[in-house]
Amino acid sequence: MTEKTEQKPPIIEVRALTKSFGSQQVLTGINLDVYEGEIMVVMGGSGCGKSTLLRHLIGSIVPDKGSIKLFNREISTMSEPELNDVRKRFGILFQSGALINSMTVGDNVALPIREHTALDERTIEIMVKIKLELVNLREHADKMPAQLSGGMKKRAGLARAIALDPQILFYDEPSAGLDPVTSAEIDQLIIDLTRKLNVTSVVVTHEMDSAFTIADRMCMLDKGIILKVDTRREFELLRESSVEKLSNQRDQLIRQFLRGDAEGPLTRCKEKSNYEEDLLERV
């Protein structure tokens, strides 16, 4: 799939993206292309900038430097109305699910349709049923979010994210906090939406099993820098290779992350951090 789609211009194009919060540089010179119909998985340790990158892609953070194009349009300089027009074409599943607590599950899913279209209520009602069936929540349409489990909230959030049949779906930790079965269901749903509807997906995840199940291509972030963007196969090979065969530290580090090993360059990096100085300076 990737070989074929790479001929076309990317549906998401990030160039030299740099962002600091105060004195902390969170993203440094990020370059990333995502092609139509593929699943791009973004991996990396906690705090490395994954969510921040995602929030740039959906136009909720403006970069200090660099360019972000969606559907071949620069979004980092767009006005709010222009951005809203682009927002109709993508869906987002946030880390928390982000449902509106005062509304039923059904109304949460209907909300973007009511906001962005002039469709008849009868049509909306059927659409909501279709979306909820997709995530196995149709029987729970009349419940309030507070009456749902964590996994159900995630699925309701996904139903809402696909309410307007988006062309791009952004997921931030879709399987975090879910049981293995529900998490596998979400993985399958991401794959189905992508394959059957040609949706493009960008998925931030820590879960390596999930990452290797769904990804067409993968991207490894570390401290705001992209270490590697490549096909799932290349990452699989790296994960399975023996340390002795890897000449550079970057590959060793990625391998350690992919395998979830406790020993390796990742941990050695941490040991060399400024922990001691920090403690002693303040005394």
Added chain:
Amino acid sequence: MTDQKNNSNNIVKNIIRRDDVVILQIVGEIDMHSSTELRGELLEISQNPPAQTIINMSEVDFMDSSGVAVLIEALQLHRRNSSQLKLVGINQRVRSIFEISRLDTIFEIYDSEDEAISA
């Protein structure tokens, strides 16, 4: 009822009433804007439903979930009147939206109008 319709979105290309059959030919992209027009047409047909309505979709390149929803509503109305709604000429792209919504079995789908009428 006219044989040829010229609407703003041009979703309805042709509508033929003969005996107990209405054949509605729709074209182009059935999306969140144009599905409203399709709905209007189908509600009109459903008010005085024939024994069977056949929707020829062979020139529909794309349909989203609002289009599916409109077809479901028409199917409900037809069933309520004990009349049949049949779909013809669905391409793979359109079939996918039915499949992912698990609705590919709820509709009667045929390859040609003749096949649909005689089924």
